[in-house]
Amino acid sequence: MHSSRLLIALPALLVLAILPASAKEPASATPIATGSCAAIPLAGRDAGSVLQSSTANAWGGARTGKEASLSDRVVRYAIAAELDPVKHILTGKQQLTWRNRSAQPVCSIYLHMYLNGFEGPGSTFMTEQRASSGGFRSNVATKDGEYGYIRLDKVAQGGTVAKWSFVQPDAGPSTDRSVVRIDLPTPVAAGAATTLDIDFFDQLPRVVARTGYYGSFHLIGQWFPKIGVLELPGERGATAPRWNAHEFHLHSEFYADYGSYDVQLTVPKDYTVGATGQLQGTPVEHAGKTTHHYVQDDVHDFAWTADKRYAKPLIKTWNGPQGPVEVKVLYHPEYTSNAEPVAQATIDSLAYFSKTLGAYPYKTATAVIPPYGAAEAGGMEYPTFFTADSTDQVAAGSPSRFMLDFVTVHEFGHGYFYGILGSNEFEEPMLDEGMNEYWDQRMMTARKQDIVLTTDWLKRLGIGSRITPFDMERLGANLNDPADPLGLNSWVRLSSGSYNTVYTRTATTMRQIEAQVGTPAMERAMQLYYERWKFRHPSLADLRDALAEGTGKPLIVNAAFDAYIYGTGKTDDRISSMSSQERLPMPGYLTYQGKQVLVGSAQIDKAIETVRKAWKAKHPKAKAGAGPFPYHTVIVVRRDTVKPAQTLRVNFADGSHRDYPVTTQQSWQRLELVTRSKAVSAQLDPGNLLRMDANKLNDSYTLEPQPQAARRWFADFTSLLQSFFALLATV
Structure with a gap:
């Protein structure tokens, strides 16, 4: 827009950006039919907490290992992108090939434009961030010149340019541009596929919500137009075909179809690159730039990093049940001491998850330790690629070391619950964040890695204590006043604090079920869940059914789901x-x-x-x-x-x-x-x-006062404080 025209239009734009959603023109969640196509609705604001079990043939049926591919590949991305690390911009060309799994023609598709969540105050993400009472992660403020966005420059089908328009499926502000509807020139017949040629442009933000830049460091996630998921009857509670493509909310993450990625990334030749998947051949240098070619099948996302300050990558090999896995750690010189612990925690995670759930199916696992000043980039997961934590304190037994190891385990674990199982993080975040937290803390417990609660001044007083990982989870789970069911979606919640209990209360609920049914039964049930639903996008109801069947204790499992996952039940005996x-x-x-x-x-x-x-x-x-x-x-x-x-x-x-x-x-x-x-x-x-009991201190009664009681109260108090600070560090 010309600058003079922008000045004239600016007042109206500002008014529109600050009006409440109810004061703006309502956005339709249902596309208008084109030609002979029947409109396919979008899942709306209240989606989540699925009660109805998926059918046996959902997503093509269970993956037995006899199929030609690990997943039922619905989409293929061929992307060529170039990064300008000085201007922090990226230009890309993408061929998106999508297969219509439904029994009816499709005339419109939906693409996620996640980077537009960071373009300004009118996005759903930033609107919710302003309204958040509990803060968000490190609350890094975005300053002038640090916003980011993604722009469509061309969408064509078979050489014919397609029309597009932005929609708000969750009735968010009409200024949100995180979901775009593409009206196809030619409908996609039932069972057929189509290819779209897409040109796009990214302005990366200063690192926020796990993507963006800080100096020469670039973490590039949710950076390309990504198609939504067309769900069919019998899948995650759907009774008719529907598009699942929600706005980019403050606490929501992602959900996408499995497919194949073929990505070529061009950066200055002095930059080191790490990415999802396997590097193909030797990077090609030309005119001061280097192109890195990565390929990965049977995943539903792709992320990467580039920086000229990376030290020489630490590379190790883990020999797993499906062959060698390359473990790579990218780090900066100031965090050299972090590289070995992160590599070891990754290798230990590969072994633990492969043994307790199922064999790791990929050939690479890349961990990124963000540089000093870019902590906002830490703690994020993508297929075969994640970002860890960083600390100046790596001494064994210290709280900082616990967090360094735990964040590594946690982000790797997402590769199973978000990655291989393909949970819908929009609508049922408990299936990823919560179940992953539970399994991670089981691993930390198996490692005998308690949290040591002490400080220098407490040491001088001769006071010290330890808290187990699951005790930390229970103390931070707000069991006394749960505001929202665990199974609720990620955006219809009382507060950021209530959302954060998706981690802690889920881990505590599952730990209680495990205690009641027995550890061997719970492990059998989780292996059944993984084997039945890998590469298939399960729902809460599907998890419930697998746990009930696998443990052989349906009454215990169903009671816990009804009370804590579908409800806000409180236990205090x-x-x-x-x-x-x-x-x-x-x-x-x-x-x-x-x-x-x-x-x-x-x-x-x-x-x-x-x-x-x-x-x-x-x-x-x-x-x-x-x-x-x-x-x-x-x-x-x-x-x-x-x-x-x-x-x-x-x-x-x-x-x-x-x-x-x-x-x-x-x-x-x-x-x-x-x-x-x-x-x-x-x-x-x-x-x-009973891990869900809100107050364990009133579970006992002694007729004669004992000095041990005072010590117990003090230990619980210090545990609560330390748990609080530890939780703050991970939010």
């Missing part, structure tokens, strides 16, 4: 009162030789004293709480909302204990006992199976 008193003879009329005889208080007291002396003489070494008279114990348990079956353990003065079931669905349950030994304490959930 607690011992509200306890007493244990001797049952002594009482004064009054007694029957003696057929007559009613009045026995007074003085006689009773004298008789009790006589019996006590005789008993003590016979049991001189008896422990406190033992005696000639039985004890009457009364314990009251209170229960809130979600009431899973559990155990109450009563401990006695003689060192013994007894377990009693707590199963009532009322708000309380009373236990009354008459025993020879005094009850001294009681403990709910002695096996620590």
Whole structure:
């Protein structure tokens, strides 16, 4: 636009950008039919929390390994792109070949234009960021000159230029341009394929939300026009064909069809490149530039990095069940000490996930350690390619080392839950972020890698503690006041903090299911889930069914899903009162030789004293709480909302204990006992199976104060604080 015309139009543009969505012209979520094509609707704002199981033939049926390819390849991308690292721009040409899996012709398709989420205040992403009460990641402010966007310069089908228009499937602001509808000159017949020739241009943002530049460092993700997913009946709850192509929201990530990528990347010759997939041959130099050629099949995305400051890459080989895997770590000189730990954590992850879920199916795994000042680029996943964390503290056992290792494990793990399983991160983020968090913490637990909670001043006081990975998750899961079901989509949530519990509450829920059904049963169920749904885009209902079948405990699994995943159930079982008193003879009329005889208080007291002396003489070494008279114990348990079956353990003065079931669905349950030994304490959930209990501190009751209780309160308090700070570091 000419500058004078821009000045005239600017006031109207600014007004449009700041108006609430309800004040703007509503956007239609349904395309207008073209020619003989019937319009195919878009999944809308309320999509998510799928209850209906997918059919057995969804996405072409289970991948048995006998097929010609790992996935049912729906799309093929051939891309040639050149980076100008000074201006931070990228020019690209793309051939997109897409196959219509439906039984009807398709006249319009939808492309994601993710970089437009960073173009200015009118995008859905930035609108939600302004409204967010809990912040977003590191909250890096985008300054003038640091915005980014993607522009379509040409879309043609068979030489005929196509028309396009931006849409807002989730009723976001009309100024959002993250989804574009392409009206095809020629409809795509059922079962047929079409190829689009697309020219595009990227202005990369200053690194934000895991993409962009910082100095010469470039992390280039969600950088090309990417087609949405056409879902068919029986797939993820669909009852008729529908397009799944949501706007780019603040907390949502991605969802795409599996296919093949053939990508040529041209950069200045002194730049090092890392990318999804395998490098083909030797990079070609010409006129001061180098072209790197990468290919990868059976993935649903492609990302890359380029920088002239990278040190020599650290390259290792892991020999897995499907052959050698090249493990590459890209890092900058200031983080040389991070390279080996990240490489080792990646290799350990390859081994753990291959053993516990299924063999890693690719030939490469590339980890990127962002440079100093570009922490916003850390902690992001793409197929065979992810970004790790960075730290100046790599000493074993330190919180920083834990986070360095955990972020590496976590981002690699996405390669399974987001990558190989193809979860819909828009609509059901729990399937990726939550389930991945759960499996990652199982690996950290297997590594015996607890979080050491101490500081220099605490050391001087002689105070130190440790917290296990799953205890950290539970303490950060907001179990006392869950605002949203775990299964909800990524954007219809109370706050950023509520979204973040998708990680912690999911991990805690799954840990509880595992504790209740047993670890071997849970591992069998997860292997069944992976084997059944790899390369097929499962739903929450499909996970539920696999866990129910694989564990053989459908009642436990379904109850947990209903309470915590499809609902906002709260569990808080607690011992509200306890007493244990001797049952002594009482004064009054007694029957003696057929007559009613009045026995007074003085006689009773004298008789009790006589019996006590005789008993003590016979049991001189008896422990406190033992005696000639039985004890009457009364314990009251209170229960809130979600009431899973559990155990109450009563401990006695003689060192013994007894377990009693707590199963009532009322708000309380009373236990009354008459025993020879005094009850001294009681403990709910002695096996620590109910991880979703909001407050474990009220699970126990001791009749006599003990100094250990104060120490326990202090340990829980310090654990909570340290968990809070650790969670802040990962958000």
